[in-house]
Amino acid sequence: MEAGLEAVIRALVAARWPFRIHATYDETIERFLTVFERVNREVPFAGLRWFLDHAETISEKNIERTRALGGGIAIQHRMAYQGEYFIRRYGRAAAHAVPPIKRMLAAGIPVGAGTDGTRVASYHPWTCLYWLVTGKTVGGTPVTSPENLLSREEALRLYTTGSAWFSGEAGKKGTLAPGQFADLAVLSDDYFTCADERIRRIESVLTICDGRIVYAAGEFAALNPPLPPISPDWSPVNRYGGYANADRPAHFRTPVFGADGRLWELGCGCAA
Numbered sequence: 001m002e003a004g005l006e007a008v009i010r011a012l013v014a015a016r017w018p019f020r021i022h023a024t025y026d027e028t029i030e031r032f033l034t035v036f037e038r039v040n041r042e043v044p045f046a047g048l049r050w051f052l053d054h055a056e057t058i059s060e061k062n063i064e065r066t067r068a069l070g071g072g073i074a075i076q077h078r079m080a081y082q083g084e085y086f087i088r089r090y091g092r093a094a095a096h097a098v099p100p101i102k103r104m105l106a107a108g109i110p111v112g113a114g115t116d117g118t119r120v121a122s123y124h125p126w127t128c129l130y131w132l133v134t135g136k137t138v139g140g141t142p143v144t145s146p147e148n149l150l151s152r153e154e155a156l157r158l159y160t161t162g163s164a165w166f167s168g169e170a171g172k173k174g175t176l177a178p179g180q181f182a183d184l185a186v187l188s189d190d191y192f193t194c195a196d197e198r199i200r201r202i203e204s205v206l207t208i209c210d211g212r213i214v215y216a217a218g219e220f221a222a223l224n225p226p227l228p229p230i231s232p233d234w235s236p237v238n239r240y241g242g243y244a245n246a247d248r249p250a251h252f253r254t255p256v257f258g259a260d261g262r263l264w265e266l267g268c269g270c271a272a
């Protein structure tokens with residue numbers, strides 16, 4: 001692995017191409033960093049933007065090595081879905097800071113929250129913010145220890161200004177301030193004061209993107225622009241009612257069949 005990786009990293013750094021590399025466990029990160037340091041001695045990273053994805057069990061030592069090479073860490077809320085499984089496999093104590101976000105922030109390296117293109121976590125930012133501040137899985141299991149929980153403000157910063165660094169858009173996105181994009185959403189609840197359990201049920205009631213209203217609901221519903229037809233028309237998107245569905249009766253979820261006749265989603269089968 002090392003030889004192949006070294007050639008790729010050397011080519012990327014020489015061309016000044018920012019890169020990201022996915023590594024969940026410290027054992028993998030250890031090997032990656034050894035390669036990066038070797039390349040850095042010959043072709044200096046010198047401020048090149050690069051980052052690790054996941055880094056769920058990264059050690060203190062490897063956080064420091066990442067910092068020394070100017071790297072960042074992109075985290076996702078995989079543990080919100082897989083926390084119980086992680087505890088079963090590695091024990092409760094090992095799950096107390098997965099990933100160790102507070103240590104990353106204390107080291108002063110860029111940290112952004114996201115989804116890994118929905119490969120390891122849902123696109124839903126409120127599920128992530130709920131997990132960051134409560135430390136609980138979607139099933140209600142406490143995973144993160146209290147001293148590793150983030151404040152609501154810290155959590156929000158990871159998802160906004162934090163992530164802007166990763167796309168090279170620091171200073172353009174992530175804050176409502178003069179000179180930055182004015183994309184914004186009016187929310188159904190006050191994220192800073194609502195009850196913990198409300199955080200994961202927050203929705204936009206007005207979304208403005210690129211100067212246009214692209215979504216409106218509730219008291220702003222009259223401003224909602226018409227949606228283009230969903231294509232293909234059998235897509236589950238046509239039936240799925242959004243995360244708010246979870247608060248509706250289970251029988252709301254009717255069976256949905258794909259064009260090939262396979263079942264996409266099954267209702268609960270209750271008599272109501």
Ligand SMILES: [Zn+2]
Pocket residue numbers: 022023053054116119120
């Ligand atoms: Zn990944």
